[in-house]
Amino acid sequence: MKHLITGAAGFVGSNIAKELVEKGEEVVGVDCFTDYYSRDLKERNIKELKNYNNFKFIEADLLDMDLNKLLKNIDYIYHQAAQAGVRSSWGQDFEIYSRNNILLTQKLLEAARESKELKKFVYASSSSVYGDTNKLPMQEDNRLQPVSPYGVSKLAGENLCYLYYKNFKVPAVSLRYFTVYGVGQRPDMAFHIFIRSFLKGENIHIFGDGKQSRNFTYVSDIVRANILAAEKGPAGEIINIGGAGEGIKLNETLELIKELTNRETEVIYTDKVKGDVKHTSADISRAENLLNYSPGVDFQTGLSREVEWLKNIYL
Numbered sequence: 415m416k417h418l419i420t421g422a423a424g425f426v427g428s429n430i431a432k433e434l435v436e437k438g439e440e441v442v443g444v445d446c447f448t449d450y451y452s453r454d455l456k457e458r459n460i461k462e463l464k465n466y467n468n469f470k471f472i473e474a475d476l477l478d479m480d481l482n483k484l485l486k487n488i489d490y491i492y493h494q495a496a497q498a499g500v501r502s503s504w505g506q507d508f509e510i511y512s513r514n515n516i517l518l519t520q521k522l523l524e525a526a527r528e529s530k531e532l533k534k535f536v537y538a539s540s541s542s543v544y545g546d547t548n549k550l551p552m553q554e555d556n557r558l559q560p561v562s563p564y565g566v567s568k569l570a571g572e573n574l575c576y577l578y579y580k581n582f583k584v585p586a587v588s589l590r591y592f593t594v595y596g597v598g599q600r601p602d603m604a605f606h607i608f609i610r611s612f613l614k615g616e617n618i619h620i621f622g623d624g625k626q627s628r629n630f631t632y633v634s635d636i637v638r639a640n641i642l643a644a645e646k647g648p649a650g651e652i653i654n655i656g657g658a659g660e661g662i663k664l665n666e667t668l669e670l671i672k673e674l675t676n677r678e679t680e681v682i683y684t685d686k687v688k689g690d691v692k693h694t695s696a697d698i699s700r701a702e703n704l705l706n707y708s709p710g711v712d713f714q715t716g717l718s719r720e721v722e723w724l725k726n727i728y729l
Contacts, residue, residue, distance in 0.1 A: 416440045417644075418488045420476060420522070421495030423447065425598045426538065426591075428459035429637050430492050435466045442488070446475040448514070450498065451601050458727075459598050477518055481525035490644045491535045493522060496568070499602060500542060500689045503564035515567035516574070523578040523586070534644045535575065535586040539652070541629070541694050543569040543590065550661075551629075551697040554590070554652050562689030572652060579650040587647035589639060592656040592696045596633035596716055597723040608668060609721055612675040613728045620664060622686040627661030629696045632716035635709045642705040651704060656696025657716075658709040670714065674721045 417434050421427040422443025434441050443460070447453050463469045476484075476495060485491070497503075497514040519537070526535050542565035544552045560566050575586035599606045611618045639655040647653065668681060701707040 415489040416442070416487055417490045417492065418485065419443045419492045419494060421445055421493075422471065423456035423460045424494060425459070425600050426594060426633060426636055426640075427492070427494035428456075428463065429596075429598055429633050430494070430640055431460070431463055431469065433637050433641065435463060435469045438468065440468050442470045442472065442484075444472045444474060444476055444479075444484070445495070447473065448497070455601060477513070477521060481521060482528055485525050485529045485532065487531055488529065489531055489533050491522070491526065491532065492538075492640055492644070493519065493535065494538045496538065496571075498564075498600065500562045500564045501687055503562055503567070503689070508563045511563055511567040515564075516570045519571040519574050523574055523584055526584045526586075527578060527582045533585060534647065534649070535584055536640050536643045536647070537571060537575045537586055537588045539572050539588045539590045540565065540568045541590055541592045541654075541696065542691075543572065544691075544694070546691040550693060551695040552654065553697045554654055554700055561691060564689070576650060576652075583649075585649035587643045587649060588652045589643055590652065590654045590696075591636055592629040592631050592654065592694055594631050594633055594636050596720050598633065599720060604664070605667070605671075605717065605720055606724065608671050609675065609724045610728055612671055612677045612679050613724065615677070615679060617680045617682055618668070620681060620683050621690060623683060624665035624668070624681075625663055626690070627663045627693045627695070629656045629659075629661050629694050630713055630716070631655060631657035631696075631709065632711035632719075635711055638710070639701065639705065639707050642707055647705060651700075653701050653704060654696045654698050655701055655707065656698045656709065658712045661693055661695045662713060667717070670717060671721065674718050
């Protein structure tokens with residue numbers, strides 16, 4: 415089988431690619447190396463992948479490519495490419511989110527509509543589509559009220575996937591990721607920032623009181639969910655993908671990182687920023703029923719793996 419991964423040099427995309435090539439699958443990865451964070455870290459993500467004969471990497475902006483040609487003979491698409499970041503999605507920068515999250519998804523779906531070989535289009539959505547709700551755990555049929563432009567853009571992508579499925583039978587499945595962490599994590603994400611700060615003795619700034627909680631999902635569980643969705647996910651479905659356990663408070667994660675790094679640093683609490691939600695918690699019963707998915711990595715194990723990875727970068 416032949417797989418296309420958009421955003422293949424990114425956090426999740428590179429991990430999906432590694433899993434597939436190690437299984438002997440043929441993989442095409444596309445990434446344009448946006449300047450949202452350091453190119454060096456993305457290059458590190460795909461360094462080993464380039465040694466595989468069954469991995470082809472294309473550096474290009476998907477919106478500038480002939481997508482019909484790109485999708486020729488592709489069996490599965492994992493659409494991970496997106497402009498990330500809740501806090502940076504306000505103001506004039508929303509134009510970037512509109513382009514890279516909404517327009518790109520529509521163009522890719524339009525090309526998928528013409529494909530005769532495509533078996534599944536797996537779209538990476540986000541728990542951000544739920545917004546700030548007290549209805550926990552979050553279920554797929556909750557009322558959706560995103561409180562950030564980023565969340566709006568990811569919900570628009572979901573809606574595009576559904577309408578292309580409904581009208582043109584594009585076999586699209588949307589996965590709502592709940593706070594992904596682990597080896598390869600972006601440098602703008604909380605755990606990367608916190609661990610780096612402990613390792614380098616830098617102050618940590620927390621938005622809010624640190625009592626906000628998240629359902630953290632280790633990246634290998636996200637990878638497995640993507641492959642399961644490609645293999646057996648019913649077209650037109652939207653499915654939560656969450657991690658092991660209930661929501662964990664931010665302050666608790668800081669204590670665990672302190673223990674894992676055996677280092678001290680100062681934590682400074684500042685005002686909450688617009689777009690952040692207080693709590694997330696995933697109801698994964700649909701993923702269990704439709705995909706036979708269950709998280710395999712507990713939180714402490716996953717965080718310790720990320721700590722060891724970042725030690726190799728920052729120490």
